[in-house]
Amino acid sequence: MSPKPSKGSLPDRYDFDELLQDDLAAGLQLAGVDRSVVGLADDVQVVHRHYNKPQMRSMLVGASEEYAVWGRGTGKSEGLIAPRTFRNVEVMPRGHGCFVGATYLQLLERTLPPVIKGWEAMGMVRGRDFWVREKPPKKLNIPQPIVGPITTEHCIFFRNGAVASMVSQDRPGSSNGKTVHWIAGDEAKFLNKPKLDSELLLTNRGDDRYFGGKPEFHSLLFCTDMPTSKSAMWILEQDKRMEPERIAAILTIRYQIYALYEQLLAYPAKRKAIQNAIAKLQAQWDELRKNAVYFSEASTLDNIHGFGFKALADVKARLPRFIFETAVLNRRPFLTEAAFYPDLDEHHFYDSLDYSYIDKFNNDDFGKGKFNDCRKDNDLDKSLPLDVALDYGASINTLLTGQPRGRQYRILKELYVTHPDRLEDLAKAFCAYYRHYPTKEVNYFYDHTATGTSAISNKSPRDIFADYLEKEGWVVNLEYLGHTDDPEKRYELWGRCLRGGDVDNYDVRFNRQNTEYVRVSMQQAQIAQGATGFKKDKADEKNKEIDQRQTTHFSDCADTLLVGAHDKHKSQALMSFDAIF
Incomplete structure (x- = not known):
């Protein structure tokens, strides 16, 4: 067992990665699968899923607001957006969330395909658990969303009545009149921040009587590779809003929950007492997550075992140095005073x-x-x-x-x-x-x-x-x-x-x-x-x-x-x- 993280400091990332590998039940729960802390049923099939270090840290924290600046190839869509939106849908039946992008084509071409792949890897089946740009068959008697869309063209519907709209900033009015319960944005460095603030973020409101108290309620996730323009630096500024002590406390609780899961296996006679202790810690974890802001940075090297050395070498040979260093290695761009085009932004x-x-x-x-x-x-x-x-x-x-x-x-x-x-x-x-x-x-x-x-x-x-x-x-x-x-x-x-x-x-x-x-x-x-x-x-x-x-x-x-x-x-x-x- 890895040593317990000290109060007020972030624990070593590898300790928690090892814990995830050792505890399949906890791993499934963190991946967003809705299972009771009383344990998995006998007929549940346990499937091994691989997540890299940045992805697992995100699941461990589960903050209400998350800003992830990760290099290309780190699995932002499949291993970050997919698990988080999966959990949002699971804990808020009939809820209404949205995916936001600078363009609608970006959502269709680059965001949704790997997100859907991530959902399917977690057990969801298209045509059974979710439907893209079409409503579920009426014979399934799926409940209507609390604040459902008028049309189906730009939406994803789920079996529990939840719905996710696809909102893009290049289609005027696509966010008008909506009330949403969560927002997930990919390629955030291309978003128009003033427009985001004055339009979409204002729709993330209301309906406390349905989901009030859940950390996922009105949650935000924005991820991107490294921004390279002055107007996109708002993403990096979110680092200043994160409270390291709160994040450390959240991770400490996760460690304690893992330790109790191990005790369930070792001391079956104490099952009920251990289950009560897990439930109490889970409630504390949820309470801390409600107002948490989590900012993280990661490079493609954090996913080298998944991305592959040869693929990385090929990308390095193909991309210009500036793009490779910022978009892949995730290095912050330098701002020079000797620029020939200093006004370009x-x-x-x-x-x-x-x-x-x-x-x-x-x-x-x-x-x-x-x-x-x-x-x-x-x-x-x-x-x-x-x-x-x-x-x-x-x-x-x-x-x-x-x-x-x-x-x-x-x-x-x-x-x-x-x-x-x-x-x-x-x-x-x-x-x-x-x-x-x-x-x-x-x-x-x-x-x-x-x-x-x-x-x-x-x-x-x-x-x-x-x-x-x-x-x-x-x-x-x-x-x-x-x-x-x-x-x-x-x-x-x-x-x-x-x-x-x-x-x-x-x-x-x-x-x-x-x-x-x-x-x-x-x-x-x-x-x-x-x-x-x-x-x-x-x-x-x-x-x-x-x-x-x-x-x-x-x-x-x-x-x-x-x-x-x-x-x-x-x-x-x-x-x-x-x-x-």
Whole structure:
């Protein structure tokens, strides 16, 4: 038996992991299975379930509010959201909870499939214990939720009458008029915090007569990998709200309950007295959990036995260093004073998905990455040409598309190919992604770096790209920008565009789902001192050990696109008072 944790300090995580492995009954209870403390019935089949250390610590604490900043691959959906929401449903029959995400597609594609897998691993059966986006058969006589939804389209129904709504911030009004009893949010770093506070959190209220006193009642769970923008730092601030002494007391009680479970096996004659002691401790555990705030951080290394060393090595080779260190290793990002784009922040990114297209798919299609062309994008003005700009190189070629919309300029999509693929492969990728775009016309912005030829080709990068698009039926408007602008001019232009409110410049916005590497490239871009002034530091472009997607290639591509947009569109667009939709 591991030593008892001392009062006022958190116990060693491995001690409690060993206890879980030694006590299957307690493990099942902590996983959320509703069993009486009198013990398991003779006909109950005990199934071994594996949970990693962060997941087990979460179950041990069971706080009313939980904020988990865990790296990718730690099992947030399957081993954190699934057990917690399972327990919420079990202890609040006919209750109404909700899953919240920045987008509805995120919930369908990335959150719910592993959560459902987690429920099924805990014994639930789809079509018997829960129904996704459909009501249970009437013949089952399942009770109605206390505050049920009007429609079934965005809900999950459970056999005990509970229901969980799927609420997304990109579908206006999806949380209006609701009363919910618990909230679980995945990918919380992408949530709009002011909108969360003013809309959804206000619905987590009422109905004390049904569930008052339960720690799960009006509980909150928000999990994410490491936030990298200033507006998402609210998640890390929750650490200051946690009381370590309360968490230590909760874990001490769990230890004592485990010890009593062992005594049930060793002293069957004292069964009733031990059961009463367990019930008393369980009540104390519940009381402490009611007002507890639990904040935890974990990296993918905490789940290395489940994730696998080879998979981790593959991820490290595939991801840019910045994403690997923050999203996988869970290291807090550094904020530099030498940033080339210091004004870039989360509010510059938006979500825009065409649900009239997405809603046509069946439930079984979600989680399989089938939405990978422009039909899912709702920010396209399909009557206008697409603006494109490229950055060229031997190791990587990058492309960005954009369009003006009133006084706003939107960067819509990133595309890239890496060696050994070449520029023609990038043109092919562009045509594949936009094959359903009705206006086959592009404004191709390029500077002097696209006009040169080489010893192995008498065609310039401009000609290679333009010729391929024209062969595929696109009209290509060549927009030559001359020599690349000085770094100081680009720095100042981005500053005005990102701060907004300048009548002579666009307000720039980025499609969040489609510009992951643009964000990294721009966040990581640094200022270096040049011979005649400052410049963008491009040293990493020469370091072949660094993933080139995270270096300045995409940021240079964004520079060209923005300069070209101002040269072509500014005079007409910035004098327009058209509404921005």
